[in-house]
Amino acid sequence: MTINSFVKTQGLGNEYIVLDENNITFPLTEKAIQTICNVNFGIGSDGILVKTHSKKADIGLKIFNPDGSEAEKSGNGLRIFCKYVFDYKILCKKQFTVETKGGIVNATIQETHNNRASIVTVDMGKAIFSSPLIPTLFECQEVQDQNIQIEDKNFQVNCVSLGNPHCVILKENLDVDEIKKYGPLIENYSKFPNRINVQFAKIIDRKNVEILIWERGAGFTLASGSSSCAVASVLRKKGLIDHLVTIHMLGGYLTIEISEEFNIRMTGEVKQICDGTFHEELINSFV
Numbered sequence: 001m002t003i004n005s006f007v008k009t010q011g012l013g014n015e016y017i018v019l020d021e022n023n024i025t026f027p028l029t030e031k032a033i034q035t036i037c038n039v040n041f042g043i044g045s046d047g048i049l050v051k052t053h054s055k056k057a058d059i060g061l062k063i064f065n066p067d068g069s070e071a072e073k074s075g076n077g078l079r080i081f082c083k084y085v086f087d088y089k090i091l092c093k094k095q096f097t098v099e100t101k102g103g104i105v106n107a108t109i110q111e112t113h114n115n116r117a118s119i120v121t122v123d124m125g126k127a128i129f130s131s132p133l134i135p136t137l138f139e140c141q142e143v144q145d146q147n148i149q150i151e152d153k154n155f156q157v158n159c160v161s162l163g164n165p166h167c168v169i170l171k172e173n174l175d176v177d178e179i180k181k182y183g184p185l186i187e188n189y190s191k192f193p194n195r196i197n198v199q200f201a202k203i204i205d206r207k208n209v210e211i212l213i214w215e216r217g218a219g220f221t222l223a224s225g226s227s228s229c230a231v232a233s234v235l236r237k238k239g240l241i242d243h244l245v246t247i248h249m250l251g252g253y254l255t256i257e258i259s260e261e262f263n264i265r266m267t268g269e270v271k272q273i274c275d276g277t278f279h280e281e282l283i284n285s286f287v
């Protein structure tokens with residue numbers, strides 16, 4: 001990769017721009033991230049992934065939301081980053097560890113279908129249900145079926161952390177307009193000090209769940225890996241699904257495996273969209 005070059009890749013319609021911290025000449029400020037992720041003034045993306053050095057793992061990853069905030073974890077982001085690391089021969093092996101702000105994960109490149117897609121598995125770590133660790137300000141030890149009032153509506157929320165915080169709401173019917181209206185209000189609800197990712201989930205059967213997502217710092221997205229893991233963890237804890245489940249989203253599906261100890265393994269597709277170089281005129285609009 002050359003100076004100021006980028007790769008853009010999507011996982012089920014959740015798209016990320018991948019950068020190497022050694023190759024960028026400009027400071028990655030909040031304004032730079034917001035501009036690059038903007039589809040009208042920049043490249044357009046659901047976030048930015050930055051390759052960094054790690055002393056504890058094979059490689060390091062920083063994850064930024066399009067509003068400029070830093071996320072601890074991202075499921076699609078991790079699969080996308082692992083494909084990049086493998087395809088661009090940054091690490092010449094199919095199994096490696098990645099350090100994120102939300103912990104170290106193990107990743108495996110399963111298949112690379114000749115110029116079609118890659119299938120990547122990531123061990124996302126252990127689902128954490130302890131309220132203060134998520135963090136939430138609910139006084140109970142674990143946040144299960146807690147009622148919250150948002151304007152005219154009452155929601156029963158279940159919270160979990162996969163390194164990043166999630167709020168899962170079970171629904172009988174999924175409504176895109178509803179999550180677009182209430183998602184940002186739940187994201188910023190007073191009991192979520194670090195804000196939160198929001199999922200509406202509809203159980204199809206014990207092996208299939210359909211979800212809609214409102215992402216912290218990004219908004220409505222077509223898919224989210226950590227959200228899929230969050231929904232699977234919460235529903236498994238309630239005994240409503242099997243240990244192996246397919247999470248269906250608007251952009252595609254992910255397979256999630258939940259161990260007895262709530263270690264979560266996620267497998268799904270990723271496809272590169274393009275690569276390129278930031279134009280001077282774009283860089284000058286945020287430096």
Ligand SMILES: N[C@@H](CCC[C@H](N)C(=O)O)C(=O)O
Nearest residue numbers: 071074075076164224225226
């Ligand atoms: N799209 C991601 C989640 C990205 C981070 C999230 N918005 C946060 O702030 O925690 C995924 O696939 O997990």
